Amino acid sequence: MSFTSRLGIGLTFGLLLSLSTPFIIPAISHNSRLATAQAQTQPTAFSDVPANYWARDYIAGLTKLNIISGFGDGTFRPNDPVTRAQFAAILRQAFLKSQPTTAQSFKDVPAGYWATDAIAASRSAGFLSGYPGNTFKPNDRILRVQALVSLANGLKYPTGNPQSLSNYKDAGTVPDYARPSTAAAAQANLVVSYPTPDQILPNRAASRAEVAAFVYQALVKAGRVDPIAMKPERRWQTTPITTIAAQASAVSLSRDGQRIAAIAGDNLFELKTQVWNTQTGALLKTFMAQEDYRIPFAVDISQDGTKVAFITSTLYTSDLQLTVQDVENGSLLLTKSLNPSENQFPKPNPNASTGRGVSGLAISPDGKQVITQVNLQVYGADTLYSRLDFRDIATGKVTQSINLLGVDDNNSVGFVVSPDGNLIASLSTDYRNNNIWNLGIVTRVTIWQRNKDNRFDYLTTLPISNDEQAVFNVAFTNSNLLNLTATSSLTELIAERPSETRLETWNPRTAERVSSTVLPMETCIKPSRVALSPDGTSYYSSSPIMQSPYDTYLSIGTEPNTETCSGDIKTGAFQKLPAQPFAYQAFEFSSDENYSAIATVSKFGSSDIQIFSKSQN
Incomplete structure (x- = not known):
């Protein structure tokens, strides 16, 4: 009722x-690590991603490519936030499988850390950088604007025209440093906001579903996957x-x-x-x-x-x-x-x-x-x-x-x-x-x-x-x-x-x-x-x-x-x-x-x- x-x-x-x-x-339930795919048999249907869920096709597409996966209980947990380390792991699965991991290590990412190689590969390729004092803060949540900037920079998109952000009601909340790269991401159709498509929501923590959408759209831009057809x-x-x-x-x-x-x-x-x-x-x-x-x-x-x-x-x-x-x-x-x-x-x-x-x-x-x-x-x-x-x-x-x-x-x-x-x-x-x-x-x-x-x-x-x-x-x-x-x-x-x-x-x-x-x-x-x-x-x-x-x-x-x-x-x-x-x-x-x-x-x-x-x- x-x-x-x-x-x-x-x-x-x-x-x-x-x-x-x-x-x-x-x-x-809760699990701090964003799992990556382990086998080609990874299922694409999750109990908490219904057929009419807005990001279902993005999630299914990345799951089939072994870029992301769900959890042992059959869930995907689409609303969970993504940490910087988890985002690096996704980037490596999607774009950096052959990227060397010889970049300078961060002080707060020890050699035995589960995402060390993914973080190093992301740094080498220009997707992710650290903070003052050579720290990475792997457990911090990655914001939507940070994920978009990371993809635009790592994939070497041309600097975008900040004027292209004027279509979004909250464009004024995009940090100054991020405006050119966010504009580039927007022009490449990476920005996905549901259920408010006229907002970027830059300073909100990115969810697993949102990251899946950003990454899938980046793969579309690269010609590696087909665009998701608009549903009537x-x-x-x-x-x-x-x-x-x-x-x-x-x-x-x-x-x-x-x-x-x-x-x-x-x-x-x-x-x-x-x-x-x-x-x-x-x-x-x-x-x-x-x-x-x-x-x-x-x-x-x-x-x-x-x-x-x-x-x-x-x-x-x-x-x-x-x-x-x-x-x-x-x-x-x-x-x-x-x-x-x-x-x-x-x-x-x-x-x-x-x-x-x-x-x-x-x-x-x-x-x-x-x-x-x-x-x-x-x-x-x-x-x-x-x-x-x-x-x-x-x-x-x-x-x-x-x-x-x-x-x-x-x-x-x-x-x-x-x-x-x-x-x-x-x-x-x-x-x-x-x-x-x-x-x-x-x-x-x-x-x-x-x-x-x-x-x-x-x-x-x-x-x-x-x-x-x-x-x-x-x-x-x-x-x-x-x-x-x-x-x-x-x-x-x-x-x-x-x-x-x-x-x-x-x-x-x-x-x-x-x-x-x-x-x-x-x-x-x-x-x-x-x-x-x-x-x-x-x-x-x-x-x-x-x-x-x-x-x-x-x-x-x-x-x-x-x-x-x-x-x-x-x-x-x-x-x-x-x-x-x-x-x-x-x-x-x-x-x-x-x-x-x-x-x-x-x-x-x-x-x-x-x-x-x-x-x-």
């Missing part, structure tokens, strides 16, 4: 069950391929978009979990709560579409129960109470209003575990209990629990899981420093990483709080970057009139911001209602047409017309759709990026789930 879907759940059930706004999220642009169709007549408050798509699970019903007491075929609109299964007076409010379907998990709560006691069932035959796979025992949290003030709720639910990408987050909170104040539980679906046993209160004093409001299941981002906010209108606004993102024992350890915390941002719609991309939408003005946010909404991309393993793009200033762009696509380039947003400040708080049944729009960060394409008489309840992209679903409810009483697909132009 997407962040946006969970947001709708939080608004609907927050006051009823004293819930935090819900979200969901996933991890990766694929755009979202504006007419749904299927319309399902159901009023849904939350939706979840299988990876291929062929199945959709939803919490649906005409009113609170008729809510149930249902699964449909998105291509035909046929209802496949309806799952009812195991007991009367239970209301489902969170749902997730497995990546392969064969399992569905949902959480129910009693209306007045907030008794929480997890259920996992088989979509094919309806069999019950797991049912467990999610209520924390009293000895697991400090005893609250008897006069305080407390409530327990669920901020997240996800079936792991391999379909073997279900991950839940349960909170116990003194309303409007401290959280007493907040825990991530990883439960084996086959046995029902909890394989790991993470006490989120042990990380910081903020109130945890959800989590999301990376597509490969190796990273989890837990999200939190601080109610004590903000007011009630800040319910569910993320101010802290903490990253957890799967270790060799198949358990998650704390990795890092993104420094988003340094910018005093209010964050929404956190989502991993298929390449394990983390996208989020943000606005920094609380006053404007409360009024639903933020002066600026940004789509930011972060590398969760290094806690570095990769890019930041300001979204168009349109009435349909609302920070809390921007859904982010798995490839990191598309977004969808919807917002009521405001007649007055009070329109924000109107009920769904009387909400004014809604404007919707979609955009592409890579191309800048933006499409604003005609206003419709419905309210946007939930939205989700399929992980393969081919389908999307929007759940709507009309002020005239009709409700449906619309399925959209991408077309090849």
Whole structure:
């Protein structure tokens, strides 16, 4: 289930069950050495480089040439930074196999160092030089501008015209020393920036994917490989391929978009979990709560579409129960109470209003575990209990629990899981420093990483709080970057009139911001209602047409017309759709990026789930 879907759940059930706004999220491993190819049989498909990944063809091309390779676990780790020593190793594989290694050695590169010969060859050929004091700093990350300058100098490109950099918005950030060589690299088509082709991003650490793109383009310039063919642009169709007549408050798509699970019903007491075929609109299964007076409010379907998990709560006691069932035959796979025992949290003030709720639910990408987050909170104040539980679906046993209160004093409001299941981002906010209108606004993102024992350890915390941002719609991309939408003005946010909404991309393993793009200033762009696509380039947003400040708080049944729009960060394409008489309840992209679903409810009483697909132009 997407962040946006969970947001709708939080608004609907927050006051009823004293819930935090819900979200969901996933991890990766580390190796300091950039491996070089060992055999002609090196595979070109990596588990973390999906078919629609922007650098897939560059990576596959260099892998086939034995210039780069992946890791023993079948991953490529495209977002990992590249050190100077690793870059030298790539240069040698690509351009310097016969280059002598008799250059003067650096003081900080001992004779037995793994990259000594590669560094010496790169120095001899003029690709890389050192620093004052005859040092090389092999473990420093190489910046994008340094990699481009290295290639332009080592391949002896003619000095470029600095005026050619004027096509890039951030040309002024290129260091003076690097401008001629960077211009030469640009004129040779070496500069590849995704998803912002009009930026050089010179002072950012180069990733493995970016280095692969630079080197491949240099091989194209040298006539050693064919240029990568431009792929036809694929755009979202504006007419749904299927319309399902159901009023849904939350939706979840299988990876291929062929199945959709939803919490649906005409009113609170008729809510149930249902699964449909998105291509035909046929209802496949309806799952009812195991007991009367239970209301489902969170749902997730497995990546392969064969399992569905949902959480129910009693209306007045907030008794929480997890259920996992088989979509094919309806069999019950797991049912467990999610209520924390009293000895697991400090005893609250008897006069305080407390409530327990669920901020997240996800079936792991391999379909073997279900991950839940349960909170116990003194309303409007401290959280007493907040825990991530990883439960084996086959046995029902909890394989790991993470006490989120042990990380910081903020109130945890959800989590999301990376597509490969190796990273989890837990999200939190601080109610004590903000007011009630800040319910569910993320101010802290903490990253957890799967270790060799198949358990998650704390990795890092993104420094988003340094910018005093209010964050929404956190989502991993298929390449394990983390996208989020943000606005920094609380006053404007409360009024639903933020002066600026940004789509930011972060590398969760290094806690570095990769890019930041300001979204168009349109009435349909609302920070809390921007859904982010798995490839990191598309977004969808919807917002009521405001007649007055009070329109924000109107009920769904009387909400004014809604404007919707979609955009592409890579191309800048933006499409604003005609206003419709419905309210946007939930939205989700399929992980393969081919389908999307929007759940709507009309002020005239009709409700449906619309399925959209991408077309090849």
